[in-house]
Amino acid sequence: MKPGGRVFHYNSPMSEFHALVPAAGFGARMGNELPKQYLPLAGQPMIFHALNTLCASPEISTVFVVLTPGDTIFHTYDWSRFGDKLQTLYCGGKTRAASVLNGLIASELEPDDWILVHDAARPCLTQAHLAKMIAELRGDEVGGILAVPVADTLKRADADGRILRTEEREQLWQAQTPQMFRAGLLAQALQQCSHVTDEASAVEAMGLQPRLVAGDSSNFKVTYPQDLLLAELLLTGGEKLLRSA
Ligand code: CTP
Ligand code: MG
Numbered sequence: 522m523k524p525g526g527r528v529f530h531y532n533s534p535m536s537e538f539h540a541l542v543p544a545a546g547f548g549a550r551m552g553n554e555l556p557k558q559y560l561p562l563a564g565q566p567m568i569f570h571a572l573n574t575l576c577a578s579p580e581i582s583t584v585f586v587v588l589t590p591g592d593t594i595f596h597t598y599d600w601s602r603f604g605d606k607l608q609t610l611y612c613g614g615k616t617r618a619a620s621v622l623n624g625l626i627a628s629e630l631e632p633d634d635w636i637l638v639h640d641a642a643r644p645c646l647t648q649a650h651l652a653k654m655i656a657e658l659r660g661d662e663v664g665g666i667l668a669v670p671v672a673d674t675l676k677r678a679d680a681d682g683r684i685l686r687t688e689e690r691e692q693l694w695q696a697q698t699p700q701m702f703r704a705g706l707l708a709q710a711l712q713q714c715s716h717v718t719d720e721a722s723a724v725e726a727m728g729l730q731p732r733l734v735a736g737d738s739s740n741f742k743v744t745y746p747q748d749l750l751l752a753e754l755l756l757t758g759g760e761k762l763l764r765s766a
Contacts, residue, residue, distance in 0.1 A: 538542020
């Protein structure tokens with residue numbers, strides 16, 4: 522594709538869908554010695570839940586998980602239920618963007634293949650939202666992300682922690698993952714723009730406009746200790762509701 526221009530015709534009917542889960546972070550804000558992707562959550566390490574949802578999708582061919590090269594924890598769990606669909610790549614980098622780019626290169630996907638990048642720390646992604654985003658984006662020229670419209674009133678703070686002004690919340694969205702792009706486009710975007718906290722930012726820097734697919738707030742990122750309880754409730758509450766139905 523031409524940087525800053527329109528995308529070449531990428532819509533090959535042969536394109537496959539793959540997922541890539543960056544899991545090479547430490548979870549500094551969680552403040553636990555065990556990296557947060559391995560903290561116990563609903564009877565499993567946190568990362569299990571995202572991998573389980575992605576592996577259960579009939580449209581996704583492979584789920585790549587990107588680990589830090591020195592990771593000694595991942596292999597201590599039994600992942601055999603996912604078979605060959607789950608592939609581990611020990612090539613995580615210093616930043617999330619570096620982990621995703623390294624993983625993309627190591628995955629050796631075709632440039633036309635779709636890649637859905639999903640945080641290990643978003644364990645509550647539902648199969649319904651995953652299917653919705655694939656359905657809405659599979660014919661798209663650019664790709665897009667799952668996101669939610671901002672619900673709260675937004676305040677801009679000054680250096681003293683006082684309100685400087687109220688920001689317009691119309692048309693503001695919170696970016697989530699998965700973020701779904703063609704593998705070739707995303708690798709090019711991340712090579713050109715490494716100081717980003719999500720994939721869409723790198724694609725935007727090429728002058729392209731990824732689509733927003735409406736999800737909901739249950740797909741939040743587990744970041745602080747208090748987030749664990751909510752995630753646990755959502756994951757186990759769903760099971761209880763199903764059992765009582
Ligand atoms: N991640 C990664 N490589 C990094 C940093 C982050 O693969 N160098 C992954 C994390 O493991 C996580 C996802 O990117 O699955 C989202 O990042 P975040 O929630 O910020 O996790 P951490 O960076 O581990 O947490 P913190 O920012 O609190 O340190
Ligand atoms: Mg981080």
